[in-house]
Amino acid sequence: xxxxxxxxxxxxxxxxxxxxxxxxxxxxxxxxxxxxxxxxxxxxxxxxxxxxxxxxxxxxxxxxxxxxxxxxxxxxxxxxxxxxxxxxxxxxxxxxxxxxxxxxxxxxxxxxxxxxxxxxxxxxxxxxxxxxxxxxxxxxxxxxxxxxxxxxxxxxxxxxxxxxxxxxxxxxxxxxxxxxxxxxxxxxxxxxxxxxxxxxxxxxxxxxxxxxxxxxxxxxxxxxxxxxxxxxxxxxxxxxxxxxxxxxxxxxxxxxxxxxxxxxxxxxxxxxxxxxxxxxxxxxxxxxxxxxxxxxxxxxxxxxxxxxxxxxxxxxxxxxxxxxxxxxxxxxxxxxxxxxxxxxxxxxxxxxxxxxxxxxxxxxxxxxxxxxxxxxxxxx
Amino acid sequence: xxxxxxxxxxxxxxxxxxxxxxxxxxxxxxxxxxxxxxxxxxxxxxxxxxxxxxxxxxxxxxxxxxxxxxxxxxxxxxxxxxxxxxxxxxxxxxxxxxxxxxxxxxxxxxxxxxxxxxxxxxxxxxxxxxxxxxxxxxxxxxxxxxxxxxxxxxxxxxxxxxxxxxxxxxxxxxxxxxxxxxxxxxxxxxxxxxxxxxxxxxxxxxxxxxxxxxxxxxxxxxxxxxxxxxxxxxxxxxxxxxxxxxxxxxxxxxxxxxxxxxxxxxxxxxxxxxxxxxxxxxxxxxxxxxxxxxxxxxxxxxxxxxxxxxxxxx
Numbered sequence: 001x002x003x004x005x006x007x008x009x010x011x012x013x014x015x016x017x018x019x020x021x022x023x024x025x026x027x028x029x030x031x032x033x034x035x036x037x038x039x040x041x042x043x044x045x046x047x048x049x050x051x052x053x054x055x056x057x058x059x060x061x062x063x064x065x066x067x068x069x070x071x072x073x074x075x076x077x078x079x080x081x082x083x084x085x086x087x088x089x090x091x092x093x094x095x096x097x098x099x100x101x102x103x104x105x106x107x108x109x110x111x112x113x114x115x116x117x118x119x120x121x122x123x124x125x126x127x128x129x130x131x132x133x134x135x136x137x138x139x140x141x142x143x144x145x146x147x148x149x150x151x152x153x154x155x156x157x158x159x160x161x162x163x164x165x166x167x168x169x170x171x172x173x174x175x176x177x178x179x180x181x182x183x184x185x186x187x188x189x190x191x192x193x194x195x196x197x198x199x200x201x202x203x204x205x206x207x208x209x210x211x212x213x214x215x216x217x218x219x220x221x222x223x224x225x226x227x228x229x230x231x232x233x234x235x236x237x238x239x240x241x242x243x244x245x246x247x248x249x250x251x252x253x254x255x256x257x258x259x260x261x262x263x264x265x266x267x268x269x270x271x272x273x274x275x276x277x278x279x280x281x282x283x284x285x286x287x288x289x290x291x292x293x294x295x296x297x298x299x300x301x302x303x304x305x306x307x308x309x310x311x312x313x314x315x316x317x318x319x320x321x322x323x324x325x326x327x328x329x330x331x332x333x334x335x336x337x338x339x340x341x342x343x344x345x346x347x348x349x350x351x352x353x354x355x356x357x358x359x360x361x362x363x364x365x366x367x368x369x370x371x372x373x374x375x376x377x378x379x380x
Numbered sequence: 381x382x383x384x385x386x387x388x389x390x391x392x393x394x395x396x397x398x399x400x401x402x403x404x405x406x407x408x409x410x411x412x413x414x415x416x417x418x419x420x421x422x423x424x425x426x427x428x429x430x431x432x433x434x435x436x437x438x439x440x441x442x443x444x445x446x447x448x449x450x451x452x453x454x455x456x457x458x459x460x461x462x463x464x465x466x467x468x469x470x471x472x473x474x475x476x477x478x479x480x481x482x483x484x485x486x487x488x489x490x491x492x493x494x495x496x497x498x499x500x501x502x503x504x505x506x507x508x509x510x511x512x513x514x515x516x517x518x519x520x521x522x523x524x525x526x527x528x529x530x531x532x533x534x535x536x537x538x539x540x541x542x543x544x545x546x547x548x549x550x551x552x553x554x555x556x557x558x559x560x561x562x563x564x565x566x567x568x569x570x571x572x573x574x575x576x577x578x579x580x581x582x583x584x585x586x587x588x589x590x591x592x593x594x595x596x597x598x599x600x601x602x603x604x605x606x607x608x609x610x611x612x613x614x615x616x617x618x619x620x621x622x623x624x625x626x627x628x629x630x631x632x633x634x635x636x637x638x639x640x641x642x643x644x645x646x647x648x649x650x651x652x653x654x655x656x657x658x659x660x661x662x663x664x665x666x667x668x669x670x671x672x673x674x675x676x677x678x679x680x681x682x683x684x685x686x687x688x689x690x691x692x693x694x
Contacts, residue, residue, distance in 0.1 A: 024484070028491040076471050078418075151673035152682070154418065154471050155618060158611055159666040170659035292482075298475055338486035338497065345480025352468035352476060353461075 009354045010303045010310070014317070017346035024342060030334045038331055039324035039339070049323065051199075051209035055281075057319035058211075059084070059273040059290075061218040063297025064304060064311035065225050066139075066270035071306045072229060073262035074242035079142060079157025080270035081294025082164035083135040087271030089168040090134030091127045091278040092186050092285035096176065099123055099190020104179055112175060120192035124279065127193050128217075131274035138164060139267015140260055147256035153263065161294070169287055176285070184287035195279040212280030214272070221269060222308040228265075229308075238262055270294065291322070292341075299344055302351040318344065389639055391522065394531050395597055397635025399424065399606075401534040402589030403613035404620070404627050405541050406582035410456075412545065412622060413578035414558040414685040418474035419459055421610025422481035423583050427452045427590025429485035432499040432601035433492065441508050441595050445530075445588065452587020453580050455481075460579040464572050467689040478610070486603050497603035499594070508596040528596045530588065535628075537585065542624040554578055558683035561690040571690045586610070615669040622683060634665040 022032035043053045063080045070077035077083075096103070100117030118126070142156035169184065176186040195214060199207030229235035240248040241258040249255050277289055296318055303317070304310025321344070325337030403420045410417040427448035435444030459477060462468040486497035493500055511532060512524040545551040553574050556564035561571045589609075594601040616634055620627030641661040 024487065028487065030491070076469075078471065078475065145670065145674055149674040151670075151675070154416070155614070155673060156670055158418070159615060159669050162608060162611070162666045163663050166659040166663045170657050173659075174657060292479065295475055295479055298472060299479075302472065334491040336487055336490040336496070338483040338490070341479055341483025342487060343483075345476050345478075345483060348476030348479060349462060349468075349473060352472040353466040355466040355468070 006305055006310075009357060010305065010314070010351065012357050013303070013350035013354060014347055016350045017343055020346050021339060021343045025335055025339065028334050030332055035328055035332055035335050035339065038327045040320055041324070042327045043320040043323045047205045047209060051205055051211045053316070053319045053323045054215055055209065055211040055276075055319075056322045057315045058215045058218050058276045059293040060296055060300050060315035060318050061312060062221065062272045062276070063270050063293050064300030064315050065221055065308060066266045066268075067297045067301035068304065068306040068308070068311055069225060069229070069238075069269060070262050070266040071301055072242050073238045073258055074245065075143075075146075075259065075262055075266075076154050077139065077142075077157055077263065077266045077270075078154055078298070079139065079160050079294070080266070080297045081290060081292070082157065082161035083138045083267040083270040084273040084277075084290060084294060085161075085164045085168050086138045087131040087135035088274030088278050088289065089171065089186075089285045090271075091131040091274040092189055093171075093176070094127045094130040095123065095189025095193035095278065095283075096187055098126060099193050101187055101190050103176060103187045117190075118192070120194075123190065123193045124195060127189075127279055128272075128275050131271045131278070132268040133271075135271015135274070136264040136268035139270065140264040143260040143263025146263075147259045165288075168285065172285055172287055185282075186285040188284050189278065193279055194283060195275065197280070210281045212276065214276035214280045217272065217275065219312075221272065222312050225269070226308040234261070270297070296344060299348045299351070303347060387522070389636075389643055391526050392639035392642065393632065393636045394527055395635075396638045397632045398528070398531040398534050398596070399589040399592050399609055400613045400616055400631035400635055401538055401628055402530075402592065403586045403610055404616045404631050405534075405538055405624065406452075406585030406589070407614055407617045408541065408545075408582075408622060408624060408627055409554070409578040409585070410582035411617065411686055412558045412683055413554050413575045414561065414683055414688065414690070415460070415463055415575055415579050416470040416474065416687045417459075417579070417582055418471055418614065419456075419477040419610075420582075420586050420613050421606055421608070422474070422477035422479075423452045423455055423586035424590035424593070424606045424610050425481040425485060425604070426455050426583075427587030428594040428605055429481075429489070429499070429590075429601045430587070431591035432502065432594035433489070435502055435506055435595050436500055439506055441506055444595050445508070445591050448587040448591035449584045450587075452583040452585070452590065454583070456580045456583020456586075457576075459583070460576045463579070464575050464689065467691075470687055482604060485601065489601065499601040502595065502599045504599070506595075507599055508592070528592065530592045530596050533588075538624055538628040545624060550574075555683075557690075558685055561685050561688075565690075565692060571692070575690070586613075589613070612665050615665050618669055618682075619665075619672050621681070637661060637664045 025032040025035050043049045066080045067077050097114050098116045098118050100114045103112040105111045141160060142153045145151045145156050146153045172184055172186050178187045195212045197207050197212045199205045199209055237253045238258050240253055241255055245255050273293055278285060300311055300314040300318060304314035321340045325340040328335055329337040403424055407417045407420050430451035431444040431448035434447040435441050459473055462473045463470045489495050489497055489499050508528045508530050510525055510527055511529055512518045514529060518524045553569045556569060557571050557574045565571050593605055612634055616630035617627050619630040641658050644656055
C-alpha cells in the first residue's frame with residue numbers, strides 16, 4: 001500500500017498542473033483537449049515520436065538522478081545546470097585535444113594543437129570520464145563550501161551556474177572556436193569520439209534520430225544509483241545524513257564527508273548530460289545548449305519521489321511534453337510550445353505544496369498511516 | 381582608459397542598478413521575515429510582462445506600473461500560501477515560479493499579440509517619464525532629464541526600508557519573526573501574518589523592478605528579459621548582509637560591473653592588445669557572493685529562521 005500512496009501524490013499533482021494549464025489554454029481561447037492531444041499524442045509515433053522522446057528523456061534522467069541523490073542527503077542541488085555545462089565543455093575539450101583536432105589560429109597567433117590522437121576505444125571512455133569528473137568537481141565545490149564554511153549550497157550552486165556558463169563561454173570564444181564561426185560553439189570533436197546512435201542497432205529506427213548510447217548509460221545510472229543508495233554502506237550513511245543529521249553523526253557518520261560526497265556524485269550524474277550532448281548529439285560544445293535541463297531535473301526528482309525508478313518515469317513524462325511542444329507550436333492557433341514550461345512550473349509547485357492534497361487523499365483512501373520520513377532539505 | 385570613465389558610465393550604472401535595487405530590497409523583506417526568496421527572477425518577469433501588456437492596452441505607464449505591482453504581489457501571495465500554509469520547500473517553490481514565468485508571458489504574448497514571446501513596441505511617450513518630464517520647470521540637469529523616476533524612487537525605497545526595518549514596530553516584528561519566531565510568538569506577534577505581508581511586499585517591489593525593465597529601460601517585454609537579474613539581486617542581498625543600505629550599495633556595485641562590461645567592449649585592451657574578456661567581468665558578482673558567504677570578506681550571516689516554516693505550538 002505504501003507504493004500506491006507514494007505514487008498517488010505525484011499523479012494528483014500532475015493532474016492539477018494539467019487542470020490549471022487547461023484553464024490557461026481556455027482563457028487564451030484555444031482548446032485544451034486538442035492541445036493536450038497534440039502535446040501527448042505525438043510522442044508515441046514510431047520511430048520519430050518514441051525516438052525523440054527517449055532522446056529528450058536522457059538528459060532529464062541524469063539531472064533528475066543528480067537532484068535526487070543530493071536530496072537524499074538533505075541537500076538541494078540547484079546547480080545541475082552549471083555542472084552539466086562544465087562537464088559538456090570538458091568532454092568536448094578531451095574530444096578535441098586528445099582526438100587530434102587542430103584549431104587554426106584566427107589571425108597571427110599560433111594554432112591550437114592537439115596533445116594526442118587517440119583511437120575511439122580509448123577516447124570515448126576518456127571523454128565520458130572527463131565529463132563525469134568535471135561535473136563532480138563543480139558539484140563538490142558547493143559541497144566543500146558547505147562542509148567547511150557552512151555556507152548554504154542553494155546560493156552557491158546558483159552562483160556557480162552563472163560562473164560555469166561564463167567560464168565555458170570564455171574558453172569557447174577565445175580558444176576553442178573555429179575562426180570565422182559566427183556561432184558560439186567549439187570546434188568539432190574528433191570523429192573517433194562520436195558515440196554510436198541507436199539507429200544503427202534497432203531495426204526501423206533511422207540514424208538521423210539522435211537517440212544514442214548515452215540513453216543506455218542513463219538506464220545503467222538509474223540501476224547504479226539504486227544499488228548505491230539502498231545496497232551499500234555509503235548509500236546508507238548518505239541517506240542517514242539526510243534523514244537525521246544529528247543521529248547520523250552520533251552513529252559515527254561524518255556529516256561533512258557525506259555532504260561533499262553527495263554533492264560530488266550529484267555533480268557527476270549531472271555531468272553525464274555532457275556525454276549525451278557532446279559525444280552523442282552535437283559533437284561539439286554549444287553555448288547555451290541546455291534547455292533548462294538542470295532545473296527540470298528538480299521537477300523530475302520531486303515527481304519521481306527521489307527514487308531512481310520514479311525519476312525514470314518522471315523524466316519520460318517531461319520528455320513527452322518536450323517532444324509534444326513542437327506540434328503544439330505548429331498546429332494550434334494561439335497556444336505556443338511555451339505551454340510546456342508552464343506545465344513544468346505548475347508540476348513543481350503542486351509537488352512542492354503537496355500538503356494541500358494530504359487531507360483529501362487520506363480521507364478518500366486511508367491508504368497508509370504516517371507519512372514516510374522525508375529528508376529535511378533546505379535548512380541553513 | 382580615459383574613454384572608459386565618463387559621465388555616461390555613471391548614468392549607465394544607475395540604469396542597470398535600478399531593477400536590482402527594487403528586487404533586492406523586495407527580497408530583503410521576505411528573507412528578513414524568514415522566507416527564502418529565489419523567485420525574484422520569476423516575480424520580475426511577471427511584473428515586466430504585466431507592465432508592458434497593460435501599458436499597451438491602457439496607453440498609460442502608471443496603469444502598467446500599478447498592475448505590475450499587483451501581479452508581483454499576487455504571485456508572491458501564491459508563494460506565501462504554498463510555503464507558509466502548506467509548508468512547501470521554499471527553494472523548490474521559487475524554482476517552480478521561475479520556470480512558470482519563463483513560459484507564461486511567452487504563451488500569453490503569443491496569444492494576445494501573435495508574437496513569439498514579446499509585446500509590441502510602445503511609443504516613447506508611454507514609457508516611465510523622468511522627473512523633468514513629470515514636473516515642468518525642473519532645471520535641465522541630467523539627473524532630472526536622463527534618469528527615470530523609478531530609479532529615483534528606488535533610492536527612496538531603499539532608504540525607507542532602512543527606516544522601516546530599524547525604526548518602526550513592523551520592522552522590529554519582521555526581524556523578530558526572522559530571527560526567533562518562537563520568541564516573537566510568545567511576545568504576541570502573529571508570525572505567519574507578518575511573513576505573508578513580507579512575502580507579498582517582496583513581490584510588489586520585485587514587480588516594480590520588472591516593470592522598470594519593460595517600460596522604463598526599454599519599450600517592450602522580451603522573452604526572459606530579466607536574464608538572471610533576479611539572481612544577481614539575490615547575490616546583492618547576501619553581499620549586503622541582508623541590510624538595506626549595504627544591499628543598495630551592493631546593487632550599485634553590481635550595476636557598475638555590468639555597465640563597465642558594456643562600455644569596455646571594443647574600448648579597453650589588455651597590455652598585450654587583446655580585448656578584456658567580458659565573461660570575467662560578468663562573473664564578478666557571483667564570485668564575490670560565494671567568497672562573501674564563505675566568510676573570507678566579513679561574515680554574511682543569514683536570518684536565523686531563514687527557510688524554516690513556523691508551526692505554532694498548541
